[in-house]
Amino acid sequence: MTRAVRxxxxxxxxxxxxxYVLPLxxxxxxxxxxxxxxGMKIHINTVTGxxxxxxxxxxxxNHYIGMKRIEPDAIPELRFMPMIxxxxxAVAVLAAATAKRALLVxxxxxxxxxxxxxxVDFWKWExxxxxxxxxxxxxxxxxGMTYQPPLIGSKQLLNFTATSWPDWGGVALMLAAxxxxxxxxxxxxRVAALPRATPVLPVEAHA
Amino acid sequence: MASTPIRTITTLGAACLIGATVLGYACSARQGGVQxxxxxxxxxxxxxxxxxxxxxYAFLSGGFNGQVSxxxxxxxRRLKTIPVFSQYPENGYxxxxxxxxxxxxxxxxxxxxxxHHPALSQTNGEDDGRWLFINANNTPRIARIDxxxxxxxxxxxxxxxxxxHGSPFVTANxxxxxxxxxxxxxxxxxxxxxxDFKKRFKGQIAFVTANEPGKMRVAFQMIVPGxxxxxxxxxxxxxxxxxxxxxxxxxxxxxxxxxxxxxxxxDFVAAVNWKALEACVKDGKxxxxxxxxxxxxxxxxxxxxxxxxxxxxTEVVAADCPGxxxxxxxxxxxxxxxxxxxxxxxxxxxKLASVIPVHxxxxxxxxIADKAFEGNLDGIPVLKYESTLAGEVKNPGLGPLHTEFDGxxxxxxxxxxxxxxxxxxxxxWEVVDRAPTYYSVGHLMIPGGGTMKPAGKYAVALNKITKxxxxxxxxxxxxxxxLYDISGDKMKLLLDFPxxxxxxxxxxxxxxxxxxxxxxxxxVAENRHPMVARAERETGVNREGKVVHVRMxxxxxxxxxxxxxxxxxxxxxxxxxTNLEQDxxxxxxxxxxxxxxxxxxxxxxxxxxxRWVPGKAGVYPMYCTDFCSALHQEMQGYVRVSPAGSxxxxxxxxxxxxxxxxxxx
Numbered sequence: 001m002t003r004a005v006r007x008x009x010x011x012x013x014x015x016x017x018x019x020y021v022l023p024l025x026x027x028x029x030x031x032x033x034x035x036x037x038x039g040m041k042i043h044i045n046t047v048t049g050x051x052x053x054x055x056x057x058x059x060x061x062n063h064y065i066g067m068k069r070i071e072p073d074a075i076p077e078l079r080f081m082p083m084i085x086x087x088x089x090a091v092a093v094l095a096a097a098t099a100k101r102a103l104l105v106x107x108x109x110x111x112x113x114x115x116x117x118x119x120v121d122f123w124k125w126e127x128x129x130x131x132x133x134x135x136x137x138x139x140x141x142x143x144g145m146t147y148q149p150p151l152i153g154s155k156q157l158l159n160f161t162a163t164s165w166p167d168w169g170g171v172a173l174m175l176a177a178x179x180x181x182x183x184x185x186x187x188x189x190r191v192a193a194l195p196r197a198t199p200v201l202p203v204e205a206h207a
Numbered sequence: 208m209a210s211t212p213i214r215t216i217t218t219l220g221a222a223c224l225i226g227a228t229v230l231g232y233a234c235s236a237r238q239g240g241v242q243x244x245x246x247x248x249x250x251x252x253x254x255x256x257x258x259x260x261x262x263x264y265a266f267l268s269g270g271f272n273g274q275v276s277x278x279x280x281x282x283x284r285r286l287k288t289i290p291v292f293s294q295y296p297e298n299g300y301x302x303x304x305x306x307x308x309x310x311x312x313x314x315x316x317x318x319x320x321x322x323h324h325p326a327l328s329q330t331n332g333e334d335d336g337r338w339l340f341i342n343a344n345n346t347p348r349i350a351r352i353d354x355x356x357x358x359x360x361x362x363x364x365x366x367x368x369x370x371x372h373g374s375p376f377v378t379a380n381x382x383x384x385x386x387x388x389x390x391x392x393x394x395x396x397x398x399x400x401x402x403d404f405k406k407r408f409k410g411q412i413a414f415v416t417a418n419e420p421g422k423m424r425v426a427f428q429m430i431v432p433g434x435x436x437x438x439x440x441x442x443x444x445x446x447x448x449x450x451x452x453x454x455x456x457x458x459x460x461x462x463x464x465x466x467x468x469x470x471x472x473x474d475f476v477a478a479v480n481w482k483a484l485e486a487c488v489k490d491g492k493x494x495x496x497x498x499x500x501x502x503x504x505x506x507x508x509x510x511x512x513x514x515x516x517x518x519x520x521t522e523v524v525a526a527d528c529p530g531x532x533x534x535x536x537x538x539x540x541x542x543x544x545x546x547x548x549x550x551x552x553x554x555x556x557x558k559l560a561s562v563i564p565v566h567x568x569x570x571x572x573x574x575i576a577d578k579a580f581e582g583n584l585d586g587i588p589v590l591k592y593e594s595t596l597a598g599e600v601k602n603p604g605l606g607p608l609h610t611e612f613d614g615x616x617x618x619x620x621x622x623x624x625x626x627x628x629x630x631x632x633x634x635x636w637e638v639v640d641r642a643p644t645y646y647s648v649g650h651l652m653i654p655g656g657g658t659m660k661p662a663g664k665y666a667v668a669l670n671k672i673t674k675x676x677x678x679x680x681x682x683x684x685x686x687x688x689x690l691y692d693i694s695g696d697k698m699k700l701l702l703d704f705p706x707x708x709x710x711x712x713x714x715x716x717x718x719x720x721x722x723x724x725x726x727x728x729x730x731v732a733e734n735r736h737p738m739v740a741r742a743e744r745e746t747g748v749n750r751e752g753k754v755v756h757v758r759m760x761x762x763x764x765x766x767x768x769x770x771x772x773x774x775x776x777x778x779x780x781x782x783x784x785t786n787l788e789q790d791x792x793x794x795x796x797x798x799x800x801x802x803x804x805x806x807x808x809x810x811x812x813x814x815x816x817x818r819w820v821p822g823k824a825g826v827y828p829m830y831c832t833d834f835c836s837a838l839h840q841e842m843q844g845y846v847r848v849s850p851a852g853s854x855x856x857x858x859x860x861x862x863x864x865x866x867x868x869x870x871x872x
Contacts, residue, residue, distance in 0.1 A: 036791075052789075053728075053789035053790060056789050057788075057789065057790045060762065060763060060788070060790075064837075064838075139838060
């Protein structure tokens, strides 16, 4: 691992760490009755309203369609995610500190795996909220209608236009994932360029 | 629209022909003000497109409706009525248990009044947008309206006053709000012959501290000769520390005042050195005197008002505080006493005067130093008219009332009798423009026009007569204000807009100064009402003798509980309804059939209580009166009332399951 790669990994660790303070994702809802919009911010460990009372208002509206209340305490992933990301960051920091290629590979693959799992899990929660409706108590029952917000992009759900985009924390995590790819490419491009007969040795000694 | 100006001129000409037989003077004076603005120009200047907002908030008193209404300028659109001294069925003000105490007075509950002069609070001689003060003319009171919620928060009764017309007027840093009496009355009030007026009747000027919410107090009260006292302005800049107020009926008539109070050539503008008076009271020259008056305050945490009776006021007389008050003779039955933005000139509008006299603050100081006195009334030196006079505006019109300023060296005076606004130049005292009003303007208002920083873009004429200006509505016609563009050399009439009640006087402030601080809802978590239900599980009913308390919540689109049984004839039911919404613009209403009291309008996060005394057995529907949601019509329930002594248990329920053909699951 070259100094440049180690710096890249360290930077990626910082970017990942920023996800503890910055929200990862933002779901917005705009309707004629809510021209100023309602919204949710998904953090690594909780879900909050964009405005102080937005989550409560969204839950209040959701009772019309029989959607479950969005209770951050009832979502176990929000408890595991900080720990999982903590491990990923620790591996990145170790890789940067020790310059061990195996650690770099482990970090990059592990991190991509975690990112993919996170997105799938988020999509699964959206699917469940959107489909698991209380048909007995729902006030509005529209044949065939479900209320799953998009993972990314915009979608019309009755009178609401729902939008879903990464927030700053999500952008930081994506950048970190990109840096992982760059770090791997910079490292293994050099390895591939070495003569075949030469045993694969740590390259930093030559740097 | 080329024909419009021609038609206007023709109409004016016709009006002058007819008017000439009555008031020839007025018409000759008026022709200079013929409008040349086409209707299209004016329409563009007052048009606020759908979705856009006005540039100014205007607060117009409602005269005999006892309230304040909020309008947008330049559109003239009414945005809200703020109930102040009168009950207001629309939102339950004065009907709910939380708001009834606001209307308590030493005379008992007085649920109506007559509002005249709104006054914005000031900092450094400039409107600061914190509060609006307003007087109750009939039963002397001053209210403080909070401008983040546009709600009445506090009402203080003024003791020893008989009609609180000359009120409220604010000092440059809101140190004091002053309130002078219109009617002189016996002080203390007592059963005396009215014929003893000159001997027993006194005037008073109250100095109210109002700079701390919830703590309005009559700091001291000056007892003055038994005249009628009227409009006032605080000094500013060099004259800060002084107050100028007009007086009339210096004849001290107690009957047929229209004749008997119009005899003297000159009445007075009182110049009060309130800083000297304050120091004099601090030196112990004031006397605590027993008297009863009420102070009503809305608690910010329970959002319920409470009343306290105050039993003493500090009275002070001029003779004990030399140098604190002077009389400046002024022709004739003056109404306005208006200080220009520099603080140097005091303009007096004499209702029956043929000139507008302008007093000079610096000449006043010199006259006091030179002792240029022509007499003394109850220990108050009377200055010589010429000694304080800066100049007179000659032939201004008929019936000058009130003057405001544009901050560009011009003054604008309203003329009731000749029904016009006259623009004149400070310093040269020459009339430069006239604009007719339709009809009989009383006060006029320029945003900040009484402060050190006027926004000289618009003037609003607050008219007394509308006659042929609107579609007629039987004998009682609409009241009206008019908007003028005063940004150029010539005043231009832009808009007539109808108002609620008599638009007696107004204040206006740039919307940007207060728009962003508007409260959107109250936090349920911070609600400290003793009967709050912060969630549906906290609701319920309980009986205390003949009183049934119902703790209730309202949220789209149901009440909890919504079925109540066990109420008996002879019970008093108190519905304590908490609106659980935590969102903007989602009030809920609450009403029950046959209630002789009123209904509620409950803002998000607050608790309001409705008293109901059912008179006969039966089932009573209750429902939400504010169209809150798509299922607003479903937001309803029932109360069962049984005969006195019935064995029906007191219960309250909220159905959880869907209704099937067989009833509740």
